[in-house]
Amino acid sequence: MLQAYLFPIGFALQTFPLLAFVFTLPFLIVQYRKYGYVNKIRVIVLYSFLLYLLCALYLVILPLPDTRHTCTGTTGSFNQWVPFQFVRDFLRETGLQWNNPATYLKVFGERGFLQVAFNVLLLVPLGVFLRYYFRRRIVRTTVTTFLVSLFFEVTQGTGLYGIYECPYRLFDVDDLMLNTVGGMVGYAIAPWLTAFMPKSETLDEGIDLSVTRVSYTRRFVAWLIDWAVLSPFVLFFLGRHMLLPLAGAVLFYFVVVPYLAEGRTLGKRVVRIRLDGRDGGLTLHALLVRYVSLYFGIGGPNVLFISGEMNHLPTMVMIPLLLVAGLLNLVFGIHALLCFVRRDRMLFYERWSETKHSIT
Template sequence: MFQSYLFPISYAFMAFPVAALFFTLPFLIVQYRRHGYINKIRALMLYLLLLYLLNALFLVLLPLPDSRHNAAPAGSMIQLVPLQFIQDILQNTQITRNDPSSYLKVLGEADFLLAAFNVVLTVPFGIFLGYYFRTRWAVCIMLSFVLSLFFEITQITGIFGFFDHPYRLFDVDDLITNTLGGMVGFKIAMWIAGLLPRIEKLDSWEDLPAKKVGYTRRALACLMDGFLLLTVTLLLNLLSLNISLWAVSMVYFLIVPLVTGGRTFGKWIVRIRLKSEDGNPATPWMVWIRYGLLYGILGGMNALTPDSPLLHNLGTPLAAVIRMATLLADLAFFIHLVMRLIKRDRPLIYEEWSKTRNVISWPDRQKAEASSNAAD
């Protein structure tokens, strides 16, 4: 019986890297927006929650039928009698009332093991709710029931119509035992809470004002800005306004930070803004040097595609020289970026020349906590 559980668990672990890949982007955005930085303990807990949910889902759904057009079940696939599993255990177990040792036979019965598995299945869920999310008893009961109901509906609908017929039983006892498991997990979380770091105190242990903007955060802001600029460029071209991505980028980066206090859309998403080295707002000249070097010169060189009219008018030899210069510039910037990733205390060249830097825009809650800790 335990061997049958190893099969879906192994598939859940294989699927985890893919799920984590899709989970990471929203995770980073939420953490930067809500907390202002990435806490390792908080990240570990949320990725463990993702791994648990994958295991729970695969344990409930696997193995799948061989074909989408599976055969219709012979009997009813719905069991609506509460606590029917207790009667099944008593009927299928040879228990002698006057012989207490015969009671142990219950522990080996398939009906008992299945009920115990359904309780254990949601114990981790209750632990997460109680320890990480700090929910109340009533909320834990409701969410455990909702999770169990989602599993049961997924099964009875053949994964929401993917299969022609249901291949697992909708059992009201599963709702009861899963909800009980969530409550047990919640109680365990209350017992072990004193042995683990308090989630609500994680930020108070960090020196928030000393936090620096990492390259992961900057790359995410760049990704968000790139997505916005690409969308705007496509819309403009659909309106028959033949404006290049480079032109849209130049207008965006040279104007938007000046009217938003050093923020672009991407920087706003991850709570960072552009300032001068001394902490004052960046001047227009600083902004133009920074983004002119990065997107104007380097970006403009890469915008000159082989079929660009400018290169075509310059002639083949000169166009080849410009393309080679672009390749060398890209290679030099890549090496420069790698070196700065290794030696993080040095700014990038366009930051050095423009005397600007990215700083974290802390949420009001974080600012208040940082001030309170400093006062203490």
């Protein structure tokens, strides 16, 4: 029976990286918007919470039947509405004899006990998370735990919401009770389990955003958002080989927009950063130096290659241009890697333009 629990957990560990990847971008945006920075303790807690929820869901729904035609050969009800039926099942299925202490230890390895223990333990971590990180009181923790358990039972009782013709597991009122008890147990033991961790309400104490360095991760998120905004124009102009309008769109978005919007594009606004120039002022010249050197000096040759414009050039011209583009990419890649490793170093276009990012 233990193997039946280990399989869903193992599958959750395998699929968690994909879920974490999908979760990361919205997670970072929320953290930057709400707190102005990303706290490492908060990252550990929330990602472990995500992994726990995934494990809990898989424990409830896995293993899946081999066919969706699950009504074949089934008889009786798919629901168990009798409270405390688990007590009667425990006494009937286990070899417990109250007058024989030798049978007590054997109970812990029998299905009747393990089934009850699993249903209690399933939502114990939820109670811990709700009290420690989300700071919920006992009543809200109990209600939340009950609702999560109800979601699990409905998921089972509907055959994964109609994916299977009939439920392949019971909707069990005892599971609702035992899961809810587990959440309350988690709430009760949370202070002992989290005693070695800082209190969640003090995670942001002592943080001065005015001197906090803008990380490359934060800048990358802003960059992704900005190019997501520009992507329809890029695809439109590239598809029609209209490179001059494309260059104009890039210049307008990265030069004119931040010049008029106090150093912020949409991406920078979302993650709460802005560009500052020397002595705090941001000039049009500084923006031109910054983005022309980056997007036209480094990006330009690559765009010519991607768009196919180089194919129209003579071979004697195209080959040197390809070599130059490759060399620029290599040099820039090494330069960016060194700047990433040595966080005090500025990228070349920042140094040339005398611009830097700050948190708003």
